[in-house]
Amino acid sequence: xxxxxxxxxxxxxxxxxxxxxxxxxxxxxxxxxxxxxxxxxxxxxxxxxxxxxxxxxxxxxxxxxxxxxxxxxxxxxxxxxxxxxxxxxxxxxxxxxxxxxxxxxxxxxxxxxxxxxxxxxxxxxxxxxxxxxxxxxxxxxxxxxxxxxxxxxxxxxxxxxxxxxxxxxxxxxxxxxxxxxxxxxxxxxxxxxxxxxxxxxxxxxxxxxxxxxxxxxxxxxxxxxxxxxxxxxxxxxxxxxxxxxxxxxxxxxxxxxxxxxxxxxxxxxxxxxxxxxxxxxxxxxxxxxxxxxxxxxxxxxxxxxxxxxxxxxxxxxxxxxxxxxxxxxxxxxxxxxxxxxxxxxxxxxxxxxxxxxxxxxxxxxxxxxxxxxxxxxxxxxxxxxxxxxxxxxxxxxxxxxxxxxxxxxxxxxxx
Amino acid sequence: xxxxxxxxxxxxxxxxxxxxxxxxxxxxxxxxxxxxxxxxxxxxxxxxxxxxxxxxxxxxxxxxxxxxxxxxxxxxxxxxxxxxxxxxxxxxxxxxxxxxxxxxxxxxxxxxxxxxxxxxxxxxxxxxxxxxxxxxxxxxxxxxxxxxxxxxxxxxxxxxxxxxxxxxxxxxxxxxxxxxxxxxxxxxxxxxxxxxxxxxxxxxxxxxxxxxxxxxxxxxxxxxxxxxxxxxxxxxxxxxxxxxxxxxxxxxxxxxxxxxxxxxxxxxxxxxxxxxxxxxxxxxxxxxxxxxxxxxxxxxxxxxxxxxxxxxxxxxxxxxxxxxxxxxxxxxxxxxxxxxxxxxxxxxxxxxxxxxxxxxxxxxxxxxxxxxxxxxxxxxxxxxxxxxxxxxxxxxxxxxxxxxxxxxxxxxxxxxxxxxxxxxxxxxxxxxxxxxxxxxxxxxxxxxxxxxxxxxxxxxxxxxxxxxxxxxxxxxxxxxxxxxxxxxxxxxxxxxxxxxx
Numbered sequence: 030x031x032x033x034x035x036x037x038x039x040x041x042x043x044x045x046x047x048x049x050x051x052x053x054x055x056x057x058x059x060x061x062x063x064x065x066x067x068x069x070x071x072x073x074x075x076x077x078x079x080x081x082x083x084x085x086x087x088x089x090x091x092x093x094x095x096x097x098x099x100x101x102x103x104x105x106x107x108x109x110x111x112x113x114x115x116x117x118x119x120x121x122x123x124x125x126x127x128x129x130x131x132x133x134x135x136x137x138x139x140x141x142x143x144x145x146x147x148x149x150x151x152x153x154x155x156x157x158x159x160x161x162x163x164x165x166x167x168x169x170x171x172x173x174x175x176x177x178x179x180x181x182x183x184x185x186x187x188x189x190x191x192x193x194x195x196x197x198x199x200x201x202x203x204x205x206x207x208x209x210x211x212x213x214x215x216x217x218x219x220x221x222x223x224x225x226x227x228x229x230x231x232x233x234x235x236x237x238x239x240x241x242x243x244x245x246x247x248x249x250x251x252x253x254x255x256x257x258x259x260x261x262x263x264x265x266x267x268x269x270x271x272x273x274x275x276x277x278x279x280x281x282x283x284x285x286x287x288x289x290x291x292x293x294x295x296x297x298x299x300x301x302x303x304x305x306x307x308x309x310x311x312x313x314x315x316x317x318x319x320x321x322x323x324x325x326x327x328x329x330x331x332x333x334x335x336x337x338x339x340x341x342x343x344x345x346x347x348x349x350x351x352x353x354x355x356x357x358x359x360x361x362x363x364x365x366x367x368x369x370x371x372x373x374x375x376x377x378x379x380x381x382x383x384x385x386x387x388x389x390x391x392x393x394x395x396x397x398x399x400x401x402x403x404x405x406x407x408x409x410x411x412x413x414x415x416x417x418x419x420x421x422x423x424x425x426x427x428x429x430x431x432x433x434x435x436x437x438x439x440x441x442x443x444x
Numbered sequence: 445x446x447x448x449x450x451x452x453x454x455x456x457x458x459x460x461x462x463x464x465x466x467x468x469x470x471x472x473x474x475x476x477x478x479x480x481x482x483x484x485x486x487x488x489x490x491x492x493x494x495x496x497x498x499x500x501x502x503x504x505x506x507x508x509x510x511x512x513x514x515x516x517x518x519x520x521x522x523x524x525x526x527x528x529x530x531x532x533x534x535x536x537x538x539x540x541x542x543x544x545x546x547x548x549x550x551x552x553x554x555x556x557x558x559x560x561x562x563x564x565x566x567x568x569x570x571x572x573x574x575x576x577x578x579x580x581x582x583x584x585x586x587x588x589x590x591x592x593x594x595x596x597x598x599x600x601x602x603x604x605x606x607x608x609x610x611x612x613x614x615x616x617x618x619x620x621x622x623x624x625x626x627x628x629x630x631x632x633x634x635x636x637x638x639x640x641x642x643x644x645x646x647x648x649x650x651x652x653x654x655x656x657x658x659x660x661x662x663x664x665x666x667x668x669x670x671x672x673x674x675x676x677x678x679x680x681x682x683x684x685x686x687x688x689x690x691x692x693x694x695x696x697x698x699x700x701x702x703x704x705x706x707x708x709x710x711x712x713x714x715x716x717x718x719x720x721x722x723x724x725x726x727x728x729x730x731x732x733x734x735x736x737x738x739x740x741x742x743x744x745x746x747x748x749x750x751x752x753x754x755x756x757x758x759x760x761x762x763x764x765x766x767x768x769x770x771x772x773x774x775x776x777x778x779x780x781x782x783x784x785x786x787x788x789x790x791x792x793x794x795x796x797x798x799x800x801x802x803x804x805x806x807x808x809x810x811x812x813x814x815x816x817x818x819x820x821x822x823x824x825x826x827x828x829x830x831x832x833x834x835x836x837x838x839x840x841x842x843x844x845x846x847x848x849x850x851x852x853x854x855x856x857x858x859x860x861x862x863x864x865x866x867x868x869x870x871x872x873x874x875x876x877x878x879x880x881x882x883x884x885x886x887x888x889x890x891x892x893x894x895x896x897x898x899x900x901x902x903x904x905x906x907x908x909x910x911x912x913x914x915x916x917x918x919x920x921x922x923x924x925x926x927x928x929x930x931x932x933x934x935x936x937x938x939x940x941x942x943x944x945x
Binding site for chain 2: 299303304305306308309311312315316318319320321322323324325326432435443
């Protein structure tokens with residue numbers, strides 16, 4: 030009621046930024062390895078060839094560090110005036126940090142920019158779909174920690190059905206519908222039987238792991254060639270657009286599952302925030318009784334959003350097998366479902382920001398693989414750590430308080 | 445539209461909340477439904493609105509029987525309801541809340557927000573509401589939120605409007621404005637059901653009065669019936685409407701609050717530079733409309749919420765307790781009756797005797813080494829139940845099973861059982877039956893007569909006027925002024941709206 034917000038912005042962001050800037054200028058700059066690094070903007074097969082940017086690694090470190098310190102100064106000035114550092118400034122800061130890290134890792138070598146960005150996107154796709162499943166479910170007030178199980182179900186069905194029927198379309202349809210049915214179990218228990226949603230979620234995850242492990246062991250292993258050998262979807266090049274330097278190969282030369290993700294995220298945003306369906310869904314997640322009093326069927330709304338969320342996760346599973354790996358593997362999700370959950374929270378239950386957070390995780394996976402190749406001297410554990418450290422800093426310093434849907438995990442009982 | 449309820453019965457388990465209730469509201473009539481807390485008024489209206497299904501009985505609109513399967517059906521039939529606890533989504537805008545469930549759509553099924561906004565503006569202008577369609581609900585004062593609720597009902601062309609305890613959150617001036625709106629609506633043919641337990645309002649605005657007690661209709665009355673007559677119909681016996689209170693001797697200042705400021709959960713400044721002293725033997729009432737910082741002030745006094753650092757101090761008996769732990773504050777001699785007994789006052793699943801020991805679980809009184817001294821606890825609990833007239837089958841009954849009034853007596857008994865010098869009572873009679881109100885008021889006055897300092901936080905002006913020795917009025921976190929108990933109602937009303945005396 031009082032318009033005077035007393036939230037103190039504080040100096041967390043500038044302090045974090047300044048210390049990161051110092052690390053970069055010191056270790057990547059002054060103490061960095063002497064040598065050149067080439068940022069390759071084009072691949073050999075691209076139509077438009079851009080010259081690689083070759084720069085001295087030490088110089089890059091010093092310049093990046095200096096720029097980062099400059100942003101830290103700006104952030105300090107903002108904080109003194111009790112203003113938040115704008116998100117886009119933090120984003121630029123992060124980008125500069127990433128470039129300096131890449132340059133330092135590849136000193137004396139080259140950085141394939143399009144390859145890294147493209148692979149990061151491909152690896153992020155299952156996480157994106159998983160987090161969309163989470164957003165759809167939690168926005169209507171149902172906690173969904175069964176994303177892992179839904180992804181795994183989708184991955185299994187996509188691989189097996191595609192192999193047997195030799196149709197990727199059927200594979201994707203089965204992946205989505207099976208994961209949706211799997212999600213209906215969560216919906217039914219949570220909405221109809223008012224079960225504790227976390228417990229149901231955990232049980233469903235264990236169930237999915239158990240069933241797929243069993244089938245894999247008993248069935249797929251025997252006759253992998255006829256059951257678990259789907260291969261991957263064709264890479265579709267979109268004419269003209271894929272010729273754009275850098276962006277083209279990253280965004281417009283992909284498998285169908287990546288395009289699905291690129292469409293699904295803005296679509297979900299539109300439905301959730303611009304249509305009456307979305308308004309009703311969010312109302313149900315915030316204040317189910319209020320939604321009920323204006324004639325919205327709370328149970329039905331929750332049921333369908335959770336179920337369709339499952340279908341999303343199923344698609345994410347398909348992206349794992351026929352969109353990337355080419356076969357189903359035992360427990361191949363390996364925690365991606367839980368990362369999707371974290372990504373959803375980091376993205377404040379918003380499709381777009383959650384997807385950007387998912388990209389960060391996709392990048393972390395490819396960074397580890399690539400860093401191992403270009404500079405074997407650096408312990409890969411350290412490299413693996415970097416994106417997570419960045420994430421924690423991002424959460425603490427920049428994201429601020431996030432608000433979960435008010436009625437999350439609360440069953441709605443009518444009188 | 446004419447509304448008729450015939451023989452409505454609603455049971456919850458063995459409890460009969462509504463016992464074959466008959467009610468007829470003519471078109472354009474303001475019909476007051478008068479009854480105590482827990483008499484079954486809200487249950488009846490929830491049946492009418494389709495939130496509950498009646499076990500027996502019939503609802504007729506313009507003599508046509510209706511069958512509501514949910515609020516959607518009731519709304520479609522022309523029934524609108526302004527709930528006691530607003531059915532608004534705090535993170536949505538006014539326009540989104542009004543549109544919800546009845547959304548104008550445009551291209552590709554997207555929301556037509558311009559149309560939603562215009563609808564709000566149109567109704568808002570028609571009744572002079574002055575509501576901004578783009579404001580977030582959580583940023584609006586409760587008075588405006590209520591108008592949004594009325595706009596919501598009217599936007600669905602409600603012909604029967606139910607207002608459930610609408611004045612509980614309003615200043616006297618806002619109440620007057622609301623009554624004017626009700627008259628205006630009635631003139632345009634809308635039937636209004638006005639649920640309340642406040643006699644003055646009923647007499648001011650109603651055309652007809654139906655009184656409900658313990659789930660039954662006990663009679664009808666016309667608005668020119670005397671206040672005493674209505675009160676005894678509502679309660680079922682003669683009621684003492686005033687509290688007996690003699691002059692008392694003022695002692696030393698027991699509570700000294702200097703320039704404190706407190707933030708609420710959303711980090712807004714809820715209490716802004718507040719200072720006051722409370723002396724032994726007086727009741728200082730803190731009046732004001734709900735949500736003006738009283739809750740946060742009480743929490744800061746007890747130490748549940750911290751005071752903004754650097755500025756201001758709180759002292760009890762001369763000892764500084766600013767932002768001290770709750771236990772330190774309690775040990776300094778403070779008793780606290782929180783405003784929400786179910787949430788903060790009791791552990792509903794615990795038995796009465798367990799609840800009695802909650803604020804003394806560290807002291808040796810109930811304990812013997814590491815154990816609880818059960819015989820002693822039983823003795824004390826039996827004594828307290830007796831002294832504070834808690835109506836319960838046994839001291840081992842879970843506190844949540846008691847009626848609101850008896851629950852509140854458990855809280856009062858626990859707090860007053862300790863030897864304290866200061867009593868902070870926050871909304872001590874909210875949602876409590878008249879008999880318990882009388883009893884609790886007596887207890888508060890007798891604490892004062894024993895030379896203790898009492899801080900009474902209340903949004904009920906009647907309660908404030910009945911008990912207070914001095915009245916501090918809060919508005920938007922500030923104390924507008926501290927005045928004597930003889931101050932006229934109108935002046936207090938103005939102060940509650942922020943005009944200093």
